[in-house]
Structure formats: C-alpha cells, structure tokens
Amino acid sequence: MGAECKCNCDQDKKLDALFAQYKGNPNGLIVVMAAIQEVHGYLPKDLLIKTAEELGVPLSDVYGVATFYAAFSLRPRGRHSVNLCLGTACYVKGAPEVQAMLEKEMGIKAGNTTEDRRFSLDLVRCLGACGIAPVLTVNGEVYPRMTAEKVSEVLAKYE
C-alpha cells in the first residue's frame, strides 16, 4: 500500500460505493455494470459474480444484460478504441471502404481486438455527426470525412 500501490484504489472505492448504494436493488444493475466497464475497460468475471451477489440478481441475468448491450465487453479491450460509424450517411459516403482498410491494416475483423492489444475495432451505429460523414473515432477523438487512404496515417498516431 502507500506509495507502492499501483491498483485503482480510488476507482475501487467508487465501485464499492455503488455496490453499497444498490445493495439488494436489481434496478441498479446497468448503472453498476457501466461503472465497472468504465473502470476496467471490460467486465471481469469476479466483479460480475460480486455484482450478482450484492444486487441480488441471478448471475444468468447479469450475463444476459452483459451480452445484450453493445457497451459491455466480457473480454479485455485494446489500448486504443477505434470506432467506425456505420450510420446511413457514413455508409452512402464510403464507410465500407474505410472498414475494409481498417480490417486489413489491423489484421482483424470488426468487433475484435488485435493480438498485441493495441487496437479494438468496432462498428457503431450513427454517432449523430452525419454532416461530416464518414466519421471515425479513436479514443473519442473524431476524424471527419474519412477515406481508406487516410487510415494508416491515423492509426500511426496511436502506439
């Protein structure tokens, strides 16, 4: 502990506070899981078990919710989260070509994480920025009017 502590004490405290707030209350399931996802980047198994116990929800329901929503991931994610918008405006303006190039450069299909965990690539449905389609985001940073040619230049910025 003390100076050597490398864990996320503050973050864990935040989660513990949420567990306490929603103890025995199944209505808090998504709120708690969203917090876990935010802290850890995915939903670790032991925390899902803890969630089920604390909130009084069957583990199968916890799993059901975890797999239902796109925001939740049961596997660790990459260091950089790459999201390509596949809304209609982006689609008709060339997002499929950008997708093909991203998959080629990363060597993975959308929905996966590269082996070195450098990137996670996901397709998202409409980021609501249709005026600057096609839109790509990396860790939330927006790249407007993407083209396949610009892909490697953008990815090179992220180690």
Next chain:
Amino acid sequence: MNFAELELLRATTKESIKLRLGEEPSDNFKYHVLVCGGTGCLSIGCQNTLEALQKAVESQGLQDSVKVVVTGCMGTCEMGPVITVFPEGYYYCRVQPEDAEEIVSSHLKEGKFVERLCYHAADGSVQPRKSDMTFFKKQQRVALRNCGLINQTSIEEYIAMDGYKALAKVLQEMTPQQVVDEVKKSGLRGRGGAGFPTGVKWQFVLDQKADQKYVVVNGDEGDPGAFMDRSVLEDDPYSVIEAMTIAGYAVGANKGFAYIRLEYPRAIDHFTKALTRARELNLLGDNILGTDFSFDIEIRVGAGAFVCGEETALLASIEGRRGEPRPRPPFPAVSGLFEKPTLLNNVETYANICPIILKGGEWYASMGTEKSKGTKVFTLAGKINNTGLVEIPLGLTLREMVEDIGGGVPGGKAFKAAQTGGPSGGCIPAAYLDTPIDYENLSALGSIVGSGGMIIVDEGTCMVDLAKFYLGFTQDESCGKCTPCRIGTKRMLEILERITKGLGKEGDLELLIELANSIKASALCGLGQTAPNPILSTIRYFKDEYEAHIKDKTCPAGVCKMPRKGLKS
C-alpha cells in the same frame, strides 16, 4: 428563487443577449461573435478558430466591445467551422484560425464584412447574412429556437430567451387540465417517430389514479442519420428540463428520468450540468419557485442498444434489465416504469412544449398542414450540398427541402431518392419531389416522417444495396425476443445478400414481399414491424434495379460486385 426573482434575473440577463435579437443593448458591446460548438464543427476544429478569434480580438484591443460566445449547432454542418456576427447576422463558413485576424480587423474594426468567407450558393451568388441564405429562409425554428443562438449550458442566457417563463405561467395560472388542454389544442404529435397525439397521451397519464407517476424523456436516438435529439440535448438542455417539469406538474409526477444514449457523451455532460444549475436556482427539486410543487430528474445512460428507443424496452432498461420490448397493452401511461403510470415523450416533443404554453396551442396549430401541425426538425445528410439540421413547417415540399434548403445534389449528379424515417422508413423517388412533407403524405408513399432523418441519395447509390444496409442494421439490432423479427429479418437479409452477389433467383422478389408482409403483421414491437419497410419501398419504386440484379446479374449503379458476369474479382 421565487417568481419575482426569476423575472429580475430575466430582465438583467436579457441585456446581455439583446444584440443578437436585433434590439439595442444598454451595455458597451458592439458585436457578438458566435462560434458554433456543435458536434460537427467541434470535430473539424472550431476550437482552434475560437482561440484564434479570441486572441485577435484581444490583440486588437476590442475585448470591451466584442463578445465571443460558443453556441450550439447553427445547422450547417457541412460548412463548419461556422460563425455568426451580430447585430447584422453575417454568416461565415469554413472559418480557419488564420482567417481570424481579417475578420477582426476588417469586420469588427472597420465594419466591412469578409465576402470570401460568406456562403456561396451553387449558382455562384453570395448570401452574406443569415437572412439572405436560402438554407435558412424557408425554415421556422420552434424546437431549435435557441440552438446556435445561446451559450449551450448557460441557464442565464436560456432564461433571457424567455426560458422558465412557461413554467412560471403554468405554476401561477394554470391547472394541470388546462396545461394538457393547451397541448391538445396545439395538435403536436410525438416527434419520436410514431406521431401519436401528445396531448392525448398526457391526458391518459393525468387520468390515472396512482401514488407515484413518472415523466421520462426518450433520448435514445439510435436512428442512423438522425441527430436532432442530440442537438437539442447538447445545445438547449434547459428546454427539455423545463418541459419535463411542466409535464410533471400536468400529469401529477414528481420524478423524471432522462434516458440518453451512451454514444452522445457531450449530451450527457451538458444535460448533467444543466440539471445541477437548474437545482441551484430552485427551478428543479423541492418546492420549485417557492410553490408546493416538487420535481426532479435523474439521468440514465443507455448501454448501446437501438431497440431501447422502443418505449417498453427503454423502461426495462431504466429498471436495469435487458432492453426487450413487451406486448402492449398495458401502455406505459397505465403501467410503465416500476409498473407506475409513466409519461414518455421524445426529446424534440418536449422541446416544443414551452413555446406552446407561452404562445398558445392555436399558434402552434396555425403552422403545418391540416393533420400534421407545427414544425418538424429534419437532419439532412447524404449526397446533398448543405447537410445539416433543419426545422421546417410541415407541408413544405420535398423539392423545397432538397433544392432550396439543401442546395441540391453535389457533383452534377442526379437526385435519386430521399430516404426518410431511417430503418423504419422508406425511399421517395424523384417523381414525388413535389409532395408536401407531412405524416399522411409520406405514409401514403410507403415511407414515414419518423424521427426526421432524411438521407439524400444520388444515381451512384444502389437501392438494393441500401435496402440491404438497413436490413443488416435491424437484423443486428433485433433484441431476439420474438421470432418474426429474429429469424424473419435474418432470412430477408440472406436473400438480399444473395441478390447483391449476383446469385438472385426467379421468385426472390415475391418471397421478399411475402416475408415482409408477414413480419410486419406479426412482430412484437415497432422495430420488427417496420423493419421490412426499406425493402418494400425500394421494391415499389426501384423494381427494375432488383430485376437487373436478379435477371441480368448487373448492378445499374455499379455498387454491387457481380462475380458471375464479367471478370472474377
């Protein structure tokens, strides 16, 4: 704060925005430079433009006479970063940081506007002021009244724009029934897509006897190509908060939930800040404005599921469960959140409420057509010159939308169709360009107004491929609870995939139509019931394209790869 203090705050802060309203201000400011901080502009660098402007204003010693303000979306997303200079309302497009000095020295110092930065129409004419621009001329802003005009999270500027006047009026002068009657009179229909009369819905909830009722705003705007709710939540959050508070008073609820989708982090941020500010000023929380009425709102962030836009699925999600729809009745108005009567409206619906209360239901009903009253926000995108956020009185023709507001299709290409209503809607071909846009007309053409997404496609778009895109979307987003949606859309998608690969067979069209009709008739919720619409409408108007794919193994638009004919790729 009480009613008198609210009016005092309004009077003092009104001075600070008068210049933008064409009135003579009493302060020393000669110019207000409004920088669009909407999502579109933000992602193409409006922050740099803003900083350069502030620096130029200071370096030329104008900080006491020029005010620089960041606002929400001004509407012309394609031309960003955009700025407006008041009092005249000059509109500058694609303003780069290096343009800042010139704007300051020429416009703000010498009063000469910078022509090269003004909007140039497709015919080459220059439209320097907002009032000159064809993009704005045919618009009428009610829901978007504050977007692009005020600082997004400033409750003072919102109050200066007559904010919280409607709530004060309701609390001082009106009974709940009178509020509901005013909404009924307006003829406002739910702007989320289904178009159900809003006042009737409010009456249902008011009529319920219960110890607890809820007011919910549906901010789960998942329709691809629609971003009006995002703009309202980010740029004018108080208009939704005030309207929800009024709704709480009208139906007898003291608790509200704002369900906002995860993909809109700025909307969540601005809405959260706005809630805090409203509470600080006693415009939310216990004993609002010193009355007996208490109301508060909690935010629930969506977790990324399109189906959660469906009302019963949304309520399940707030309760912490999988967002799966359930059969209705009972409707949420009778048994909604935690099995209590719940009023659930879309963001844009709420955004219309305060002006209706202030100006009266008749005023709102005087706009629009006979059965489709008022104004509607559309998001214009795709193959169109002026993409953006547009609010028009219902009844404007599609041609006016595409040619006057949208500035036509770029690159000299031909307009092919307008896709409205997203995955639940359909395509309207060029032959119907003169159709007035309203609920009835679009529905007669096999499409819908829906939430208001409008994607323009040109001759380079393959309609079969577009139908496949939408079906891929609904297939992906189906919650899987009911068989017609889970399996039916899967089978339809397989057929479309075959057709676009050049493997279509005789009889495929008939099979698609048969499947479409049975899914429409049997799916549990709106997602499944409307999923076949993009297919049916493209078959209706672009049958020859389907036939070319199936019989001739060619894609007339050159989009689909056809390996059977031509060279193998």
